[in-house]
Amino acid sequence: MSTNKPSRKKPMYPVSRELRSYLRHHGREVKLPVSYTDLLNYTFSVPIKDKNGNDTLWEKTIYDKREWDFIREGLVKIYAILKTEGDFSFTSHLDVARVDYCTFGNSHPFRIRIVNKYNDNYDHYYIKIADASRIYGLELEHILSPNRMTFFTDRETLVEEHIPGIPGDLFIQQMLNDPGTNRIRLAKEFVKFNERCFVRLLGDMRSYNFVVDVTPDIEDYQYRIRAIDFDQQSYEGRKNFYLPQFFKENNSYVNLCLSHLNKESMAQYQAEERTLITFRLASSRYRIKELLDIMSTDEISTQTKIIELKNGLNEHLNTTAFNRCQSMGQVVKRHLKQTLQKNLLLVQRNLGKSMD
Numbered sequence: 001m002s003t004n005k006p007s008r009k010k011p012m013y014p015v016s017r018e019l020r021s022y023l024r025h026h027g028r029e030v031k032l033p034v035s036y037t038d039l040l041n042y043t044f045s046v047p048i049k050d051k052n053g054n055d056t057l058w059e060k061t062i063y064d065k066r067e068w069d070f071i072r073e074g075l076v077k078i079y080a081i082l083k084t085e086g087d088f089s090f091t092s093h094l095d096v097a098r099v100d101y102c103t104f105g106n107s108h109p110f111r112i113r114i115v116n117k118y119n120d121n122y123d124h125y126y127i128k129i130a131d132a133s134r135i136y137g138l139e140l141e142h143i144l145s146p147n148r149m150t151f152f153t154d155r156e157t158l159v160e161e162h163i164p165g166i167p168g169d170l171f172i173q174q175m176l177n178d179p180g181t182n183r184i185r186l187a188k189e190f191v192k193f194n195e196r197c198f199v200r201l202l203g204d205m206r207s208y209n210f211v212v213d214v215t216p217d218i219e220d221y222q223y224r225i226r227a228i229d230f231d232q233q234s235y236e237g238r239k240n241f242y243l244p245q246f247f248k249e250n251n252s253y254v255n256l257c258l259s260h261l262n263k264e265s266m267a268q269y270q271a272e273e274r275t276l277i278t279f280r281l282a283s284s285r286y287r288i289k290e291l292l293d294i295m296s297t298d299e300i301s302t303q304t305k306i307i308e309l310k311n312g313l314n315e316h317l318n319t320t321a322f323n324r325c326q327s328m329g330q331v332v333k334r335h336l337k338q339t340l341q342k343n344l345l346l347v348q349r350n351l352g353k354s355m356d
Contacts, residue, residue, distance in 0.1 A: 010106050010235055013132040015153065018294045023135070023153055026287070030081060032154040034074030036127055039110045041067055045101060057104040058111065072096045079114045082125055082150060082161055093117050106231045107131065124162040133300050134158065137230025139291055140200045140332075143284045144277050147226055163228045165211025172207060172252045175214075186212075186223045187257040191266050193225035194244050195273040199339050201309075201332050203232035203241045206249040234328045235301045237308030239316055278343035281336070292336075295329030306331065313338075 015023075023029040045059035063071060075096045080088050097115040102108060107128045115122040128134070130153050138160070142149040150161040166175065175181055197205050209229040215222045232241075240246040245254050257266065281288055309331055310322040317338050325331045337344075 010133070010231060012106070012129055013298075013300050015130050015132050015135065016294070016298050019132060019135065019298065022290060022294055028151065028153055030152045030154060032074075032081070032152065032157055032159065033077045034071055034127075035154065036110070036129055036157040038071060038074070039099065039101075039127060042099075042101070048100060058100045058102050061099045061101050063099075071099070075099070075112050076114065078127075078159055079112070079123070079125060081152065082159065097122060107134065126160045126162065128158045128160065130156050130158040131231065132298060133233050133235055134230045136291070136295055136300065137202060137233030140202070140233065141227060141230065143288050143291070144200050144280050145196055146224070146276070163211060163226055165213040165226055168207035168210045168212060168225070169249065171212045176252055176256070180221070182220050182223075183256055184260045185221070187253075187260045188269050189223040189225050190244075190253045190257055191261065191269040192273040195270045196277065197227070197244055198242050199274065199277055199336065201234040201242050201335055202227060202230065203234070203236050204229065205244040206247045207253070208249070233300075234332050235305065237305030237312070239309060239312030274340055274343050278340050278347050281340065281344075282347050292329060292333045296327055296333060298327070298329055301328040
């Protein structure tokens with residue numbers, strides 16, 4: 001498992017002209033009143049501790065008064081762009097409660113807390129550097145997963161909506177052994193999440209990079225595991241890096257699956273998830289083709305990692321189909337075809353019958 005650690009520092013890949021055109025065409029590129037660079041102009045910061053006094057790796061930023069007036073107004077407007085498509089008529093009762101900065105990881109994000117001045121209800125969103133890897137990851141999540149992703153870019157700035165849920169590592173500590181937790185349903189969801197990540201090659205899904213969304217259901221609960229970090233979209237060369245089951249941080253979830261599911265059940269849930277991905281792929285086939293064609297010509301990894309992943313997937317899937325791939329985008333495109341081949345044939349056959 002020690003070989004599944006990510007590279008010490010993943011580089012930021014710039015947004016290409018073709019990707020920028022795609023984002024503009026699909027309404028992702030908008031004019032933002034505040035940029036990531038603007039937020040770097042804070043005067044000083046204070047570490048944020050959790051309720052037990054532990055360092056959260058986030059810092060509360062403090063700005064000069066002149067800077068703050070401009071930043072505060074812009075951040076409220078960005079929230080309106082995220083939530084009401086730029087309708088600023090609701091912004092008078094909103095304010096910025098806090099701007100936090102995180103130096104951990106690759107993206108160095110700012111977390112913005114917006115508060116309703118009338119009832120103190122608050123919400124969050126994030127401002128980050130526009131990294132091509134993360135943008136491809138967000139778009140693939142939006143198209144191929146059951147989750148809709150709200151994000152916008154403006155030149156070198158990326159704005160992301162907050163993804164609600166209980167962080168996977170905290171869920172292990174606080175809720176996994178709770179008598180009210182339906183372990184079988186949670187185990188099923190981890191199998192499906194593992195499959196979603198592998199099919200679209202989203203890497204580094206350790207427990208603190210995903211959240212567990214719990215929804216009350218008839219006499220019980222349903223669970224959905226959602227990725228919250230997309231920096232490692234098809235960057236690393238190790239095949240197991242794209243399978244959450246191989247990270248030691250996820251051992252509790254893996255043991256849950258081994259305790260409550262047999263091999264046949266796991267195969268069933270994997271087939272179910274691939275079928276759902278295939279339906280989403282078919283319904284968005286023009287958009288996904290446009291995205292993957294751009295991704296195939298973009299530089300989002302190194303040749304060494306591309307070759308390593310090609311060889312690993314060839315061996316895993318008992319094929320030589322990946323030999324022709326020259327980029328990570330081509331590897332993702334080929335992997336979707338290889339893993340969803342049977343499902344695509346069934347969907348095409350059923351669609352043909354429905355049109356006859």
